[in-house]
Each structure stands twice: as C-alpha cells, then as structure tokens.
Amino acid sequence: MATKILTQYIDVPGIETFDVYRKQGGYTAVEKAIKTMTPEAIVEEVKKAGVRGRGGAGFPMGMKWSFLAKPEGVPRYLVCNADESEPGTFKDHYLMKNLPHLLIEGMIISSFALGANKSFIYVRGELMYVIRILEKAIAEAKAKGFLGKNILGSGYDLELIVQPGGGAYICGEETALLESLEGKRGNPRNKPPFPAVKGLYQCPTVVNNVESIATTTWIVHNGGDAYAAIGIGRSTGTKLISASGHINKPGVYEIDLGVPVEDFIYADEWCGGIRPGHKFKALVAGGSSVPILPANLALTLENGDKRLMTYESLSEGGFKTGTMLGSGGFIVFDETSCIVRNTWNFSRFYHHESCGQCSPCREGTGWMEKVLHRIEYGHGHQQDIDLLVDVASKIEGNTICPLGDAAAWPVASAIRHFREEFQWHIDNPTEATQPGAVYRGEMALV
C-alpha cells in the first residue's frame, strides 16, 4: 500500500538524465502548472495537501508560502535547503543524487507559485558530486526551455542556482543558511523579522527542504486533496525515512505516514529487522536532535497502542515517553550500543557545530561534552548526571535558534530513559572503560 510520490521512478536506468525523466512524464507538472494554473491556485493545492516541512520542523509548507510578503517592485526568493547535515539523515542526498530533475521540477513549480525569478538550491559543500549532478540537470532543463527566459512561452522567467555550503550544520537553520548564501558566517538571525518578510538580501524569501519542494510535482498532477488522503490526520502524504544503525537493511524508504514503527523496523519491505542475533535497545526516530527512546516506548504508546510513524504518534506522551518525527533520520541501536558513548558522541557534534553566538549553547554544549566524556572515560563524579540535566535545561529555550534545543534534548532524554547506564559508568569506572563494555543491567530489550 506504500504510495510512491517521490521515488516511483528512482530505479529507472538513466532517470538522472532529462530524456529518461521526461519519458516517465517528467516536466508535465511544470507544463500543467505554468500553462493552466495561476500561482494562487498552486499555493491553494499545496495548502490543501497539508505537506509539513520535511527538513525536521514540520511546519505546514502551504502556510509558510502564504506568509510570503509581496511588496511591489521587490524581488522574492525561493531557497531550497539542501544542507542536510542532521546525523542519521541522508534522504535529500539520496533524492538529489538519483532524481535531480524531480527537485528541479519542484523548484520551477514552487518558484512560479511564489513569484520568484531567481531561486537557489543551497547544497552542503561536501556533496560537491551531487552539486555537479544538479548543475548538469539544470543545464539540460534550460536547454529544453524549462528554465531561463520565457518558460514555455508563458513570459515567466526563472534562473536556478546551486550554491555550495562550506561545511556547517548550523546552515541548515534557515536564517543561518541565508547568511551563508550572502557570503557570511552562518550565524542565525533574530526573528522577527521572519524570512517571509525579510530574508535573502532583506527581500521576502521562502526556505523549504528538498523533499518538501519535490512533493509539489505530484501535488500539481493529483491535487492537494489526493495528497492529504494519504497518511493519517495532520500527517499527510509520504515521508522519506533514512534508516541506519543495527538493522538488516539500512537505506532510504518512502513510507505512507502512519506505518507502525514496529512494521517499519521489522518488515522486509523496510528495515528488515534487527541484525541477526541481536536485540532492539533504543531508537532515535528523527535525527540526532530528537529524544532517544528505549525500545518498548519506541514501539508502543502508554495506552498499549502501537506507535505510528506520524508527527503526532511519535510525539505522543510529550518528552516523557515520546519523541519527534523530525527529519526522518531513523537510527536503530541494538544491545551492543553504549548509550553514554553515543550521547557523548552526539554532544561533541553539537559542541563542534554551535555557531558560538549565544552563550548558553556555545558554553553549555562544551560543558555537556566534557562531562559526558569524563563519565565515558571513567572519571565521572556522582553529581555529574544531575549536572548534565541542569546544563541541558539551561540551554533549552535560551538560544536564538533551535540548535540549543537540539543539543539539550539528546542528553536530557538519554538520562531520562537510561539513567542507570550513566550511574553504572560512574560507579564502575574500571569495568565500564574496558573495550566494548556496555551496561547489561535491567532494561527493556525487544
């Protein structure tokens, strides 16, 4: 029953070329949009579809579009956020590499809907080979009259530019991305004003994730209602999930939102179960920033129902027993994983990636990394667990951008659900620092 909105043709040989993509019906959505629809009608369909931002925040895309200011004589910009850097997330990489024309088609439709004549795809610089794929595809589309001046004789002009980043997780935050696009350090901006009012070059700007923009092609063909009919409740449509860790089949899967977490992990269609001979210990469901859950809470809600792959079901129970869908970076841990070591690893990431603007994040991420390091390496103090909780709580909510929260949640949740494991490290430093040592005390393995 899995609907393939994005990945239907991904296995067709040569699909990265214009001709093959075109043969599969590629660019007919652009033709339909530009020749038969008004920009307002496209915005309306995207609103009806209820697509939620696929980069991680989950903000409704149509609503974001409708906030775009339209002052006379001021250019508007669409910027595609392809800075995918959230640990556990590699879906945009997969989509752009295999289906560059799907993103380009979505960019043309979205730019037309928003009235943008110059749009940018900001790709993380490490993916230079993907940038070259996109540039080649753009040149092909331009040669065929789908980009450039007077597209399909409509009078609409669009220039599409692929800009490489320089290696900075923070540039996935939309205002940091805009700073970076302006040739500056990636320091997030204070909001308001929001990019919809003052974005790139202080002009009205929409920033959307790769996957979000790619959905518009299908929505133009099939309508917003058809899109909203897939999924459950406010979690409409399909979602690309990048699955990694201790599973039999890591990879990127397009699922209808609403698949039970258990099915996603165990069904052959998706992750194919935990690797042989091992048990399921913990799950990070939506990229390293979201709270980690022990296996039992990942699979089941407090009321005993199955937890589903939707924005709502994953966050059911709040942070006490729930988590978030985030970017769909699905990291599975088996019983050989040390939660303390992994939490230290994630903390080091956030410390490294903090832009340094806000002191709670700049200093706090460093403190958390140091304290976790000393626990992991057998020098933990008895008060360290509470200290970590305290530091995390003082970063959360006290920074300009969500990186602070993203750094605090993994630490706070690991302690919330795996406190005994931290305590074991502090109480048994000799044992805990043996190579490959992992806490084997009581826990709910599945």
Added chain:
Amino acid sequence: MTTELNNPAVTFTADRLTRAKEIIDWYPVGKQKSALLPLLHLLQEQEGWTSPEGMDYVARMLDIQPIEVYEVASFYTMYHLKPVGKHVIEYCRTGPCCLMGGEEVYAHMKQRLGVDTGQTTVDGQFTLKEVECLAACGMGPVFQIREKYYMHLTNEKVDEIIDELSK
C-alpha cells in the same frame, strides 16, 4: 597587504577565472559577496588549501575586506587553513558511523598511516581530518576524499584504498 609583498601572488587559472566570473554573475548586482563560499571552494580546488594570499585575491575579486574572507573561511570546516597532503581523508566520526564500527576502522587507518587527525604523513601523501556527519549514515562508516565518498568501510577496504592512492 603585507602578504602580497612577501608571497607570490595567487591568481586563478584562465578556466577558473571564467568560472569565477560566472559565479559572481549568479547574484544580483552589488551582492557579489554571495560568491564567497563558491570562490573559496574554487581556490581550494586549485591551491589545495585556502592560503592567505589566495584569500586576499578572492577579497579583491569580490571588492570586500580580507577580514570578511578570513572570518568566513575559518567558520566553515571544509576550508583548509593550512597546507594539506595530496589526499585529504575526511572521515565521519558521528554516531551512526561509529555504531557501524567506525571507531575501529579509523583507529586502524591512523595506525596504518602513522598519523592522527589533523596530521599529514611524512611523505606528504595523506592528511587525516575528522569531520561530522556526511549524510551517508546508512552506508557507514564513511570517509570522503575530495568529491568521492567511500562507504561501508572496513580495515581491509581502507588498506585497499590507501594502497591504490599510494601508487
């Protein structure tokens, strides 16, 4: 600028100069500073690193102050602020790659090359650089050499890659 007096000037090759002009033209008039990140990549592609002289050259090209280039080059992790070896191995140290045995593989790689992260082998062939998530978590452990991704790394695979590149 004193660097100009003491060091040979850096200039782009003809091809790269054409490319640099194309890149600057992507942006609206007066917003040429937007070209900074792409031009720094171009500089590094040519010189192997973002040398002070090269950064000054980029500053002149974009009509901005040299400090505006330095502060950007030092913020982003991809730019090498010091000379590097012929092959820079940028290996992912983040969670998912470590879950798949990254730490063991990287320890083997360091031992094999006799250098730690941030260092260059005596023969100038390899520089090791630890990086954060490369967006290939399902294929970990992963490292990158220039534009190429090497995935599902094992000790044997690392040896093969190093052997191949050492030829």
